[in-house]
Amino acid sequence: MSTTRFHYPQFLRTARRRIRRFQDKLAKKRFYRGGWRSYVDDLRRTRGDHPASGRIYVDLTVISDNDAATGIQRLVRAVSFLMARTAELDGMDLHFVYTHRDRHFHVDVGADGYRRTDTPVIYQPGDLFFALDYALDALWQMRHRLADMRRMGVRFWYLVHDFLPLTDPQWFSEPTVIRFYNWLAIIAGTADGIFCVSPVVERQLHVIMATQFGRAEPIPSCVIPMGADIAASRPSRGIPEGFDELLAAMRARPTILMVGTIEPRKGYQDALDAMEYLWADGQDIGLVLVGGTGWKMEAFDARLATHAEKGRRLHQPGKISDEALERVYAACTAVLFPSYAEGFGLPMAEALRFGKPVLARDLPVFEGRGNAVRFFDAQADTPTLACAIRSWLTDVAAGGNQVPASPAQPLYGWQDTADAILSRLSRQDGAVR
Structure with missing residues (x-):
């Protein structure tokens, strides 16, 4: 006679993870099907008014965990290291962060690469958060905390590469289309400014934010010079x-x-x-x-x-x-x-x-x-x-x-890209609006 032993703690942990994933999937679909409207409308009406603190927090959630060797990650890697170097030389108050569940923690950026820490980020009124990394799921996990940060008076800038999952969904899976749409809705609710990789993307940005997410007032935007010098991107090494x-x-x-x-x-x-x-x-x-x-x-x-x-x-x-x-x-x-x-x-x-x-x-x-x-x-x-x-x-x-x-x-270099971003983010205009 054979018996099956259940390791109840492991069994319960597995069951809870599955329940959380199912609940998250339902929440994403509800948000996608219209739940985003109250999120965006509420955040456009509520905002603290505080002087800019000069502190900038840059998101590196994806690349600090895994460099997938894509073009986007070449950009993130190059710009983050060049921003870190420039900030150190110029004495800027620049920090790097990653998302764990619904919290931000500090990332050390140095000669050896990225090192995640267990030190939580404590935002203050007038701080600025810049989403350099393309992290759809991290922004979703942080959506409620981002809303609290905005009400507190934190400013938000984002980097947008394209709108293809929205404009051409046939090229993507349904979950990716939903994740991307929700990411854009969170941006619509929180953004004080958006960097775009080309004039075409910038033109699309203002149309989409107005027609899809009801942001009648144009979001401040900036087309950044795009670098392409691989040697300056802190290139990954190894020959197959x-x-x-x-x-x-x-x-x-x-x-x-x-x-x-x-x-x-x-x-x-x-x-x-x-x-x-x-x-x-x-x-x-x-x-x-x-x-x-x-x-x-x-x-x-x-x-x-x-x-x-x-x-x-x-x-x-x-x-x-x-x-x-x-x-x-x-x-x-x-x-x-x-x-x-x-x-x-x-x-x-x-x-x-x-x-x-x-x-x-x-x-x-x-x-x-x-x-x-x-x-x-x-x-x-x-x-x-x-x-x-x-x-x-x-x-x-x-x-x-x-x-x-x-x-x-x-033909721009990545230093041009980093300089353009830092110049715009560090421009202080007296108050967060």
């Missing part, structure tokens, strides 16, 4: 096994590089379709895909895994360190950017800093990127895109589409 063979394969033939998470909107399927068209036509061109696998891409992943060109003219190193990324940028012939939508397009800026020509889908956000960027029609089919790639590479081989010494659009 077999990397020299990859670089040799890239140099053996004209090779196109694509950088970014493999997700539906990035145009990876279109790129591979066009490359197969060219390979069938006898073109000896390499394709390298750098980036982790995202969501809704199971069929594409299976296609890559069994592709006849895998390991020969098709390479997928996946997520790699910044050190390795610099080497593939240097080794490639040119960079392809067929994304259907972007807030900024960091890989394009990085490619231009490496002096690499770029072929990109014609999107409004890319206006003014300079002569080294060639565009193909946003609705191009496979033969049209293949023809554009072939023509582009022919011109590149002949010396065309090169990055000029003085590009039309400045």
